[in-house]
Amino acid sequence: MPANDFFHRIYGSGYKKIKDSPNASVYAYGTQEKETAQIIRYTLFYGVDVLFNDIHLNTAETDVEPEEGLEINYCKYGAFSCTMQDGTHVHLSAGDFSAHSLQNTHKKSAFPIGCYQGITVLIAPSFSAQKNLAPYFPHIDYTNVLQKLYTEDTPFLLKHSAFMQNSFAGLYTVPDNMMLPYLKIKMAELLSYLGTQNNNTPQQREFFNKTNCSIVKSIHRFMEAHPDIHLTHDELAEKFGIAKTTMKRCYKTIYGKTIYADLKHLRFTKAAEALRDSSATITDIAFRCGYASTAKFSDAFKKIYHLSPSEYRKMCVRMGKDGLNGKDI
Structure with a gap:
């Protein structure tokens, strides 16, 4: 399975290649006059892409269908939300990290504050993890780690993690001519770390159902339309029919x-x-x-x-x- 085909099947047909370099390809979404998203893609191994996302949209839709594979995301700046195939509502704010099977994918994404910068790792089933990563950390059973993530029922999410922050944020300062070897080492580190985690970790970010997320977005729109009105948390919760604690946590998660x-x-x-x-x-x-x-x-x-x-x-x-x-x- 060519990595390029895998990229387009996951991101959809809306992204067009605009530039090639020895180490990376650049894709853009939108028109030449108004480019609303750009992705820099590094292909590390056969079946593994690392993508640097710079998105300036409120919503985005793709024509993708669920398939085997794994998607890992790190949010550097902004916010991202989506509803997975199984109905789980996921939100990433700056410093958050997620991993999920592409069988449980999403077709529509929202960017609550109109911008998003982050890193995505796409892993196809064709990736020979043990063969490619064993030279870096030979004691790790990479195949087992990936299999566990492929079959996880719900997305694996972490709130701000010092390890993830150090691993991902530092990638933005690596010179382009050193990026590929550096990314390969980071890939091995990442899977080694994930092998020690489980989806019940106390750091897991809270999920909120679609109804509560919709209510919170209505609250945000209300405040945009009426900045002169100041309601207490109790008054807002009563006005919009949501539990106060849920409202406060859900709002902070979506809007940061x-x-x-x-x-x-x-x-x-x-x-x-x-x-x-x-x-x-x-x-x-x-x-x-x-x-x-x-x-x-x-x-x-x-x-x-x-x-x-x-x-x-x-x-x-x-x-x-x-x-x-x-x-x-």
């Missing part, structure tokens, strides 16, 4: 922030947009963002942007409105 931290982010992102793009008074903008006191709004704004609202507006005018766009909160 607490409800109140995300509300603050939404409020001040909208405030900055209004200061850049409208002539509304600062008092009016403060009111739209839930502040009855302009002074308190200005103090909070300055803590984030290191400029008062009026200074920020003047700066944007001088810099053509876009100079401070995208400030993280």
Whole structure:
């Protein structure tokens, strides 16, 4: 089974190759005018691809069908969610890791904050693990480790793991001419580590059913539409018909922030947009963002942007409105 065919069967036909180099191929999703996703693919062995994903989408769909194989994911930045073939809802936030059989795959992915960067390892059944990896750590039964992961009923998920963080995040700093040999060693390390884990580990990230995830996304949309309204956790839970504890945990898992931290982010992102793009008074903008006191709004704004609202507006005018766009909160 050619590795390239395996890649396209898993990622679908929407990705087109745009560049080849001695060590890697680059694939893009979207049009030449508006490229919304890019993947750099390294083929380590026959049947093993390592993919560096840089995605700027809200949702993505593929035309793939379940098949044998294994998919391993590490989220470096952003967030990713999907519903697996068996109905399990999975979310990855920065620092999270997952592994699942491709028999239990998904056709639709969501990116709750509109962007995702991470690393994917695709392993086809044709991969001769013992033959290729034994030179690195000969005491590990790689075939057994893979077989266990292939047959696992539910996805194997870990919250932020120091081992995974060190193993995967460091890959972004490796020079391209050293990437292939480095990735082979990391592949052996990864499977060695997975061989010591089980799906009942205390670090396992919590799963949430589709209904609760849908409710939490409705809460997020409500806050986007009404940043001036501040409801307590109890009031939100009652309004949307969800248990408070489940709501708080599910929200943090999907969006990577607490409800109140995300509300603050939404409020001040909208405030900055209004200061850049409208002539509304600062008092009016403060009111739209839930502040009855302009002074308190200005103090909070300055803590984030290191400029008062009026200074920020003047700066944007001088810099053509876009100079401070995208400030993280």
